[in-house]
Amino acid sequence: GVVEPPDFSSEWLEVFKAFTHLPKFGLATVKQPLETRPPMFATDRQQLGSPIPGDVAFRICAVRETFEESGILLVVPSEEANTLNTDINGDNDKSDNCVTQSALTALPDRWDKSLITKWRSLVIENSSNFIRMCKELECLPNIWALYEWGNWLTPSSGSVPQRRYDTAFYMCCLKDIPNTLQDQKEIEQYKWSTPPEILHSYRERKVWIAPPQLYDIGQMCNIPLLSDLHNFAKQRSVEGCERCLPVMLKATDCNISLLP
Structure with a gap:
């Protein structure tokens, strides 16, 4: 998805008021030196006029x-916010308070499906309605369940103009398979499969997978248990990441994408 101005709105300060006293609203501090962080993460958003840290705004986005395209609502009810663990992040050079979630993420099941469907339509119509929804439903985007996983930049296609995206990827491991709603635009069908099954379908040419997702799914094949993947993503996220740029080569009989 594409970042919208409301993702950086100061109105989020009211929604996250229980966490604004914590650095980056309780997200774990990344050890990676600022000068080696990808530009999208290293940019000081306050200098651009937003009180919302980039790491928070990108997760809100x-x-x-995810809610717009799939109907999956990754939020925490405000009254349960105090159940999130706020611990000393002793693994970092700076001992900052941060919110930790050791278990797989559970989605709340307290709102009627028709209500969620109504709000989804409103959010699709205007992204600022997402803030309004969180206020009225008294919930917070569960930014702490999203672990920084990677950053990919769309390669240049040479002389042919095209849209290029600087994209952040996050890992979130859910306790249960969620209910979904297709938007019939970007997503037409859902199928829950294991990483090896997805790669098999790709090799059989039953599905097409973009290079970043193909690369990441290949990495996930090395960690077969979901609980282990969750723990790995949690530990890996504080190490930061580098921005990846596939290099495109045109051969006589095919196009080649060189990955890191």
């Missing part, structure tokens, strides 16, 4: 876009 990810939660919002």
Whole structure:
């Protein structure tokens, strides 16, 4: 999904008021030196006029876009916010308070499906309605369930103009298979499969997978248990990431994409 101005709105300060006293609203501090962080993460958003840290806003965007496209609402009821663990992040050079979630993420099941469907339509119509929804439903985007996984930049296609995206990827491991709603635009069908099954379908040419997702699914094949993947993503996220740029080569009989 694409970041929208409301993702950086100061109105989120009211929604996250229980966490605004924590650095980056309780997200774990990344050890990676600022000068080696990808530009999208290293940019000081306050200098651009937003009180919402980039690491928070990009996660808000990810939660919002997931809701718009799939109907999956990754939020925490405000009254349960105090159940999130706020611990000393002793693994970092700076001992900052941060919110930790050791278990797989559970989605709330307290709102009627028709209500969620109504709000989804409103959010699709105007992204600022996502803030309004969180206020009225008294919930917070579960930014702490999203672990930084990677950053990919769309390669240049040479002389042919095209849209290029600087994209953040996050890992979120859910306790149960969620209910979904297709938007019939970007998503037409859902199928829950294991990483090896997805790669098999790709090799059989039953599905097409973009290079970043193909690369990441291949990595996930090395960690077969979901609980282990969750723990790995949690530990890996504080190490930061590098921005990846596939290099495109045109051969006589095919196009080649060189990956890191």
